Amino acid sequence: xxxxxxxxxxxxxxxxxxxxxxxxxxxxxxxxxxxxxxxxxxxxxxxxxxxxxxxxxxxxxxxxxxxxxxxxxxxxxxxxxxxxxxxxxxxxxxxxxxxxxxxxxxxxxxxxxxxxxxxxxxxxxxxxxxxxxxxxxxxxxxxxxxxxxxxxxxxxxxxxxxxxxxxxxxxxxxxxxxxxxxxxxxxxxxxxxxxxxxxxxxxxxxxxxxxxxxxxxxxxxxxxxxxxxxxxxxxxxxxxxxxxxxxxxxxxxxxxxxxxxxxxxxxxxxxxxxxxxxxxxxxxxxxxxxxxxxxxxxxxxxxxxxxxxxxxxxxxxxxxxxxxxxxxxxxxxxxxxxxxxxxxxxxxxxxxxxxxxxxxxxxxxxxxxxxxxxxxxxxxxxxxxxxxxxxxxxxxxxxxxxxxxxxxxxxxxxxxxxxxxxxxxxxxxxxxxxxxxxxxxxxx
Numbered sequence: 311x312x313x314x315x316x317x318x319x320x321x322x323x324x325x326x327x328x329x330x331x332x333x334x335x336x337x338x339x340x341x342x343x344x345x346x347x348x349x350x351x352x353x354x355x356x357x358x359x360x361x362x363x364x365x366x367x368x369x370x371x372x373x374x375x376x377x378x379x380x381x382x383x384x385x386x387x388x389x390x391x392x393x394x395x396x397x398x399x400x401x402x403x404x405x406x407x408x409x410x411x412x413x414x415x416x417x418x419x420x421x422x423x424x425x426x427x428x429x430x431x432x433x434x435x436x437x438x439x440x441x442x443x444x445x446x447x448x449x450x451x452x453x454x455x456x457x458x459x460x461x462x463x464x465x466x467x468x469x470x471x472x473x474x475x476x477x478x479x480x481x482x483x484x485x486x487x488x489x490x491x492x493x494x495x496x497x498x499x500x501x502x503x504x505x506x507x508x509x510x511x512x513x514x515x516x517x518x519x520x521x522x523x524x525x526x527x528x529x530x531x532x533x534x535x536x537x538x539x540x541x542x543x544x545x546x547x548x549x550x551x552x553x554x555x556x557x558x559x560x561x562x563x564x565x566x567x568x569x570x571x572x573x574x575x576x577x578x579x580x581x582x583x584x585x586x587x588x589x590x591x592x593x594x595x596x597x598x599x600x601x602x603x604x605x606x607x608x609x610x611x612x613x614x615x616x617x618x619x620x621x622x623x624x625x626x627x628x629x630x631x632x633x634x635x636x637x638x639x640x641x642x643x644x645x646x647x648x649x650x651x652x653x654x655x656x657x658x659x660x661x662x663x664x665x666x667x668x669x670x671x672x673x674x675x676x677x678x679x680x681x682x683x684x685x686x687x688x689x690x691x692x693x694x695x696x697x698x699x700x701x702x703x704x705x706x707x708x709x710x711x712x713x714x715x716x717x718x719x720x721x722x723x724x725x726x727x728x729x730x731x732x733x734x735x736x737x738x739x740x741x742x743x744x745x746x747x748x749x750x751x752x753x754x
Contacts, residue, residue, distance in 0.1 A: 322363055323640045325353035332357070332364050332649050334389055334626050339653075339734040342366065342626075346654040352637055360388075362645040365637070368655050370684035372637045376629060376648060377684070377692030383635055387628025387647055392736060396502040398548075400556030401697065411538060415545065416553065416697060419532035425701050426601040427527060431469050432705055435462065436712040437597065443717055447750045455573045455719060456743035460492040463566030466705055467558055473528035475515050487511055491562060495739055505555070512554050513547055529557060557698070563737050564623045564689075565702045569709060571621040572614060573719050574730060574744050575668050582670060586613055587715060587751075594711045610707050612670035618688035620668065625653035625738040627690065652687050653738065661685045719746040 326345055332338050332355060345353060351369035367373055376384050385405045394403045401412050418424075439462065446453055468476050468488060480486050487508055494501070515530065525531040533553055537544055545553070576583045589609040593599075629648040634641060642648070657665040661682070662672070671677050689696035696702075733741040 321641055322354045323349075323352050323365070325349055325355050325366075329356050329358050331359045332366070332388075332626075332628075332647070334392075334734065334736050336734055338626065339732070342651050342654050346651065346658070350660075352640065360647060362643065362647060364647040364649060365642060366649045366651065367637065368651070368658060369638070370655075370661070370682045373650055373655075373687065373691065374684040375635075375637065376650070377687075377690065377694065380635060381693045383632050384629035384648060385632055387630040387649070389626075389628050389736075395499070396505060397556045397559060398506075398552030400552040402556050402560060412545075412549065412553065413697065415536040415538060416533065419529060419536065420697055420701060422700070424532065425704050428470050428529075428701070429601055429604070429704050429708060431473070432466055432708045433597070433712065435465055435469065436709050439713060440716060443713070443748060444750070447717060447748045450747060450749055452745045453719065453748040454743050455746050456570045456740060457492070459569040459573070460495075460562070460566040462709070463562045463564075463569070463705075464488060464492040464558075466565070467561035469528075470561070470701075471529045471554060471557055472515060473526045473530075475518075475526070475530075479511055479515070483511065488558065491558070492566075495733075505559075509551055512551055516547060516550055530554065560696070561698055561701070564696075564698070565705045567623050567737060567739060568614065568617055568621070568702070569706055570740065570744060572617045572706070572710070573746065574740075575617055575620070576613075576714075577719050577721055577746055579668055582613060582668065583714075585609055586710070590711055590715050597712065599711065604704070604707055604711060607707055607711065608674065608676075609670065610710055611703065612673040613710075614703065614706050615673040615686070616668060616670040619656045619662070619672070619686060621738055622652040622656060622688040623737050624688075624690075625734055626651045650687070653734075656686065656688075658685075716751055718749045718751050720749070722747060 326341075326349075330338070330341055332341075345355075345366065346368055349366075351367070352372060353366050355364045355366060357364060367376065386403065390403055397403060399408070401409055401416065404412060439458075443453070468486075472479065476486075490501075490504065516534065519525065519531070519534060525535065530550075533545060533550055535544070576586070586609055589607060593606055594603050627650055629650075631642050631644055631646045631648060633644050636642060656662065659665050662685075673681060684691055689699040689702075730744065731741040733739045
């Protein structure tokens with residue numbers, strides 16, 4: 311009799327015989343690459359380390375139930391301990407009434423009007439990239455696009471949080487104390503300790519603003535002035551710290567990683583790049599385009615969505631059932647671990663024809679029916695959908711609008727585009743940095 315027969319109750323869905331503890335690691339990634347195509351919408355995995363069964367869900371209807379219609383029944387699952395160690399108890403980690411209060415207080419800060427104002431510093435930071443990129447392009451040199459996007463993403467989120475106080479921080483510290491986050495993608499215990507030690511820097515700025523009453527326009531001021539609708543109370547220093555830490559890490563890594571993949575994909579698909587450039591020339595000519603013009607970039611948005619389909623920043627996330635539920639024909643017992651893997655969901659041929667092909671037209675509603683929102687979840691979905699999704703798209707579209715018309719990034723002439731090895735940790739990254747030859751667009 312197999313392990314499958316002895317360990318799995320009869321009413322649970324089928325699944326692999328082998329025991330496996332699912333987590334954000336290479337072993338799980340390789341296992342799911344085999345199991346999702348074989349078992350499909352829903353399957354059960356048993357583990358030596360967990361008493362309760364693990365369900366892997368790849369059906370958009372079931373995902374909608376977990377993340378929207380019955381989301382109150384599904385708390386944060388395993389794996390978030392590592393995230394909490396780095397970020398504290400911000401809205402990515404918190405649950406229940408605490409999460410609801412924080413989310414409600416933070417949401418107005420991410421309004422379209424506020425993001426539009428924050429887009430102007432984004433414009434300035436991208437324009438500042440042109441000079442160093444031009445120097446590299448003059449000699450047809452190689453650009454480490456992975457590091458370049460990580461540094462840009464970090465600067466954008468830090469300026470959006472601290473505005474002019476960032477310069478004072480850098481002056482006092484003798485350099486940017488957050489810079490290591492862009493130089494080293496490791497997110498281990500040592501990184502967590504180093505990052506958490508920067509609490510004194512963040513709380514120092516909070517204290518100065520509380521004392522002076524100054525509120526420059528940025529995320530920190532918006533969060534400091536946010537008030538609970540029921541009590542009128544603001545956030546404590548600890549709550550502010552955890553939310554700022556969350557914004558720094560999540561706001562930096564999502565955009566930086568997606569732009570890294572976008573440049574890689576554009577370098578491999580000149581037909582897509584040509585259509586992107588044509589749209590940019592028509593809708594955002596010059597450097598002084600308006601925010602409305604920027605957000606009217608339909609094909610650029612499709613390019614970014616297709617990039618996120620293929621390479622979602624968080625490739626695996628988890629929930630845990632608080633009470634018994636049902637997914638289709640199968641009971642979900644209280645305590646069950648629920649895993650949703652956007653990387654594999656986004657590659658299911660039942661949902662995405664020719665799923666490995668880079669095709670931004672999938673997201674063009676003028677050409678195709680709207681995509682099922684629960685088949686495409688790079689920012690999660692439902693009540694816990696990422697609060698910074700709109701900010702991230704503005705940031706990424708601003709970058710493409712200002713840099714893509716000026717510079718062509720290519721793989722070495724005469725050489726095939728190399729296959730990129732994935733590193734499936736908490737975030738999905740390239741194991742090795744991507745290096746592209748940079749040329750002025752007119753000479754490309």
